[in-house]
Amino acid sequence: MDDETEAAVMAATSRALCEHGYADLTMQRIADEWDKSKAALHYHYDTKEELLESFLDWTIARFDSRLACEAADPRERLDTFVEALFGPAEESDGSFAIALLAMKAQAPHSETYRDRLAEVDARMRETLAETIRDGIEAGQFREVDPEDTARFAATAINGSHVRRVALDERPAEARRLFEQYLDATLGREQAPEVPV
Amino acid sequence: MDDETEAAVMAATSRALCEHGYADLTMQRIADEWDKSKAALHYHYDTKEELLESFLDWTIARFDSRLACEAADPRERLDTFVEALFGPAEESDGSFAIALLAMKAQAPHSETYRDRLAEVDARMRETLAETIRDGIEAGQFREVDPEDTARFAATAINGSHVRRVALDERPAEARRLFEQYLDATLGREQAPEVPV
Structure with a gap:
């Protein structure tokens, strides 16, 4: 397959998962989103399970x-990390967030997903x-346990993801709180105030 | 119903959700877990959807x-809160955590679940x-935005929940990190060290 x-x-799978949910996802529905026949889809993937494993691999590569x-600068790398997780690319792709949470909820029933x-x-x-x-070594961040x-x-990032899907919370709001946390923990943006 | x-x-629903996942949950499977007939289950609940709405209501009441x-003491109330979310009662009930994440992943497809x-x-x-x-007013906690x-x-709690289900992470580990966060943010256990 090219x-x-x-x-x-993969985009069709993401849309179909988003629209119908994992419970009602079928090869026919994915084929419909792809605008091709179910037979054409089966030519590339034997089963729905096989297709969904590929979808997860594709997700990992994208991520x-x-x-x-x-x-080289740790502060800059941290900014890139936050941008990758909460930035416009992520913000626009609501269907991907829904699809990924569907896979996480299925994880207890699939060793492949879990792995x-x-x-x-x-x-x-x-x-x-x-x-x-690296940031601690460079004297940019406070001495925390890395x-x-x-x-x-990562826990807070996972929580932002589930809140977005289940509670429709905006990524921008999650980002603001996550950056506050990083600033307070690492002293990322300014020197911390001395507590009284 | 008494x-x-x-x-x-409700316990049968939780076990069936845990074992089969949302995608493969049927009234028959819930009845099997309950050790009664499907007809007996339908006597109480017309549809699977109705039963699952009741399951979510029951979850809320339990929570x-x-x-x-x-x-009255805010510090004591905070300890109770942490114990309720990460303590032995929660630790033992893995099937409930799996069932709840299945409902969260379905939320985009159900207004009732979302609400x-x-x-x-x-x-x-x-x-x-x-x-x-109350803790800030009592001078026990640092002056943060409540x-x-x-x-x-709440985001970190949601993240711990998804990590437990999808990654099999232990609640005790999540609790340790959550308490570290509370201590650092609120100065909950001891006076904070003055950063150099």
Whole structure:
């Protein structure tokens, strides 16, 4: 399958998942979103499960490419990280957020989903912990535990995701609170005030 | 329906949701978990949708009763709150966590779920904001914005929930990081160290 076809099928899967939910997702509905026949879809993917595993792989690759940042400066890398997770690209793609939460809710019933989601999570936490570690070494951030801070930040990111899907909370609001947290924890933007 | 029957049906629904997932949940499977016939289940609930709405109402009531705390001391109320969300009662009930995430993932497809989930969230945030406000007035907590802090804390709680279900992360680990966050933000346990 060429890249263009794959991207079209993945976008169709995301839209179909968003519109019908995981419970009512069928190969026919994905084919309809793709504007091709169900037979054409089965030519590329034997089963719905196989297609959804590819969808999760595609999600991971997409996420990786957005997190990749070559900047040497830890502060700049942290800004890129926040932008990748809460910026306009993420804001516009509500259907992707809905599709991803559907996969997370299914994780207890699928070892494949669990493994893939654990992989995405580990990569997100490692990216963040490394940035924090470098920032501490460079004297830009306060001396926190990089792994604990990365795990709690990942928890807040996961929470923002579920709030967006289940409560329709705006990513901009989540971003404001997340940046407040980073500032308070790492002293990211200004010198912290001395508590009285 | 008497209380005992309702509790048995709700527990059966939670187990069936946990075992089969939302996508493969049927009235037959819930009846099997309840050890009664499908006809007996339909006597109480016309449709699966009606049963699942009741399940969400029951969830809210259960959650409310655990959050209710009559203590006057804000610090004590905060401890009760953390215990209700991360304590042994919550730790033991993995199937409930899975069932609740399934409902959250379905929220974009059901106005009823969205409304109920928004209600639970508002109640959780109000409980927390009020406790923080009282603690600041009593001079126990640092002067933070109570609403912002409550919303970010709720986000972290939502994140811990999704990590438990999708990544199998232990509630005890989530609790440790959540308490660290509260201590750093509110100065809950000891006077904060003065940053250099």
